[in-house]
Every structure is written in structure tokens, then in C-alpha cells.
Amino acid sequence: MAEILLAKSAGFCFGVKRATSMAFESADTEASLASLGPIIHSPQLVRRLEEKGVRVVDHPDEVVEEAVIVRSHGVTSGEMAALAEKKVRVVDATCPFVKKAQEYAASLSDEGYHLVVVGEAEHPEVQGIVSYGAHGQVSVVANADEAASLGKFSRLAIIAQTTQSFDNFRQIVDVCLKHARELRVYNTICNATSVRQKEARKIAGQVSLMLVIGGYNSANTSRLAQICRDIQPNTHHVETADDLDPDWFRGADRIGITAGASTPDWLIEQVLERVGALTA
């Protein structure tokens, strides 16, 4: 019987938990409900909501339902405006930490700062945050090298995608110091991410097999798997218990398990059950 180390921080963060319960509640109370983009990056959870009649749409124009729920990552200011214009009821499940970053983007832009958003340009959360800044006055910067190619500014403000690593953030702040006389820095990184990553690192160092559960489209789960892989190459990123390969478990005496911020508890439980059966 193998020993299993399950991370305490595995699974739903505050924002995802909140968005998910808002979605299920609204599915019950609203006459009809659409979701603008998948509510969280978990195909399994999105499917459960679809079974309750929640239709995922890609664009505000497609909404024909009476209410629409805005996903935890947030959407752009333009999409929010389009929803308001449609006069559809909006259930705003944007994570409060993401909301805060959007608000900083708006107020710092208003105050005339050039805004640096530390994050991945193609991530919906970042696109949402950027949209609240003044057009042409925002730079998305993924790493210190990209920051180095910024121009000079008199006043620069820096915020971050909530799931960024603090080390990357501080390296970018350091580079930006050379680009402006005034710097305004809001550390909008959510602690949940770093706590989860820290615990994953610790567990990965103590096991011979590491499992990371979460949507393949979830950026934070993929990063979590990469962090574990750097420590324990025998790391597998799985979405569900069905993805487990019995071969992995031969000779595995200690198995570590963690899960991304958008991984529902029931998926973690199913994996735990299957791992128990495979190592019995």
C-alpha cells in the first residue's frame, strides 16, 4: 500500500469557489442563464453546469438568456459595456482579486501612469485587466527581458496577473526602476497561488510519483505541474481519474497529489479513490 501525500492547498481557491457557487445558485434561480466564457478552467465543471442549462457563449451578442454570468477571470470592459447595453441581468462572478487589479488599471490610467501588467498577454484575465487601462498606455510584460525593452516614462505603474510568480514580478519591478523616476507598484498576486506552489514543491521533493489534477486549459495547473516536474520528473498532469495510467504506479511507494485552483473537489476525490485502487 503506497503512502499518499495530498496537498492541503489542492483545488479551489477563494475566487473559484465563489464563482462556482454563484453559477450553481444562479442556474437554480434564473429563468435562463448563459455563461460568458467557461466559468472556470475545468471542462468537467462546465459540463455539470451545462447539464443544469447554463450555456457557454463566446460573445455578449450571442446571449439570448435572461441572465449572464461573468467568469472568475473577468472579461473586458468592452464586453461588460456590451452586456449592460443588452440590459441582460449580469451575475458578476469575477474574482474579487482580479476585480481589484482591473480597478487599479482603471484608476492608475486615469491618473496618467503608463501601466505595466505583469502576465501572459493571451490570458483572458490579462486581457480583461488591460482593457480597463487607457488605450495605448498599457504594456503587458511576461518577464524581465521584455521589461528591459520598455521605453522611458516619467510615471510608471505596475500590477500583476493574480497567478504570477512573485520572483518574476520583483525582477520586472527591478528593471522598471530604470525606466521611470516614479514607480507605483501594486502587488496584486493572490497568495493562494504561491501557497499552493510552495506546498507542491515540498511534496514533490518527498515522493517518487507526483500527480497534478486540473483542466488542460488551466494555466495555473500547467504551471503547477511544471514546478513539480522540475523537482520530480515523474510528474503527471491529469484532468480526471480516467487519465491515470496503471503503469505509473508500479514501484511507487510515496505518491504526491495536488490540484489547480479550478479543480473541483469531486475530481480530486475520484483521483484519490482510483489511486487507492491501483496501489492496493
Added chain:
Amino acid sequence: MAEILLAKSAGFCFGVKRATSMAFESADTEASLASLGPIIHSPQLVRRLEEKGVRVVDHPDEVVEEAVIVRSHGVTSGEMAALAEKKVRVVDATCPFVKKAQEYAASLSDEGYHLVVVGEAEHPEVQGIVSYGAHGQVSVVANADEAASLGKFSRLAIIAQTTQSFDNFRQIVDVCLKHARELRVYNTICNATSVRQKEARKIAGQVSLMLVIGGYNSANTSRLAQICRDIQPNTHHVETADDLDPDWFRGADRIGITAGASTPDWLIEQVLERVGALTA
């Protein structure tokens, strides 16, 4: 005949030049003039002003003259208030860059930030800047180690003594990032200092003897000498041509010369003349 490399950036910076000409002008136009502290850290220049009747006092209470000049480093808000109360005419020769740092200290404190002043706690410029912050809400931090022992704050603002090194400043900013969710950074370092230091470094690397001219009580001159000494151990800090030791010049084929921000031109010229005679 030895080759002499004289730094272009040697001597008076903008603020010192301004303060000095204000002092000489006021000495001519005011009926009587005191100086609150030495106008700049050059005993020789202070003596010239004394010959024109400008008396140096340590405290506002001691002023019996009709006018008082405030030195380039600035004074504390308490001293400014005491002068205002005395109804003496104040000639404010505070360097505009130092003034800016004082203003930031006041406004950032007003806005509720805990203020970090990067600098030497015992330096009059720093004591002046600190006095504009809210009592008990200001920390003077000399280096990254001291910054590491700061507590946690929700909002932290960082400014610097104008003559600090940028590298020290950025190291402290980096540490402070861990101590607050919001950071407001004003790089109040005056470029003149870094330009002078950079040129001194370059020259020190090309000579067999390096001379740094400036008041022994001048912090920026002492730091300049230290920077040169790290590169060329055969570096001497002198106040005047009289301090030159003929022994230093034996076998010296290339001699570098620079001077602190408070070193008058005439002192540099006297040193140049004497060096010419000693190496002829």
C-alpha cells in the same frame, strides 16, 4: 611631465552652484546675513562667506541678523517653522532636488504611506527630509539588510537621499516589495552624483594616482574617494592644494583628478596648479 585627467563632472552640482551664488548675492544685498549650518560642505567656501560677514549659526534661536540663508542640504520643518516665527527674512537655498524629496515626504505621509528614506540617518539632508514625514511613520534605511528588518505595511513609499547610489536604492526597493502590497517609489537620486561617480570610476581605472578634492565633512566627496580607492588603491582625498604630499607624485605618469559636488572651482584650480608644479 605627467599626464593629468581631470573629470568633466568634477565640482559644483546644480544645487550647490545655486546655493553658493544665492549666498554671495545675499551677502551683498542684505544688511546682515546668517547661515543656518554651513551653506555647503566646503570649509574654504564657508570661510570666504564669513569674510563677507555671513555668520554660521547652528540653531534658529541664534539668528540675530535680518536675514538667514538655508543651506543646500535643507533643514528640518521645525527649523523652518522657527525661522518663520522669528519673522527673519529667509533666503531658501535648499537644492530644488532636495526640496522635491521633502515635498514627497510630506505628501506621501499625508496620504498615509509609511515612508522609507534610503540614506544615512545622521546626514542633515536626510534629517531634513525625515522631518517632513509624519512622526513615527518614517524609517531611514541605509542598506538592504536594514530594509529586511522593517515590519509589514499595507502601503509603503520609498524616496532617497539625493546622493545615494542607484544600486543600493534598487536593492532596498526589492526588499521592500516583500513588506507591502502597495509600493510607491520616487527615485529622488540626483543624476549629477551618479554621473560624477561613473566618470571617477573610469578615470581611476586609467591612472596610477587618483586625487579627490573636497571637504572632509562632505559625504559625497568621501564616497567618491572610496569608489576610486576600490579601483585604484593609490587614491587620496584632499581638501586643498596644501594637502598634497610631494611623495605621492614620484613615478606617477598619469594622474586622475575629480572633486565632490561642494568643491569650489578655485580649489580645483589651485590643486591643478600645484600638481603641475610637482610633476614638472
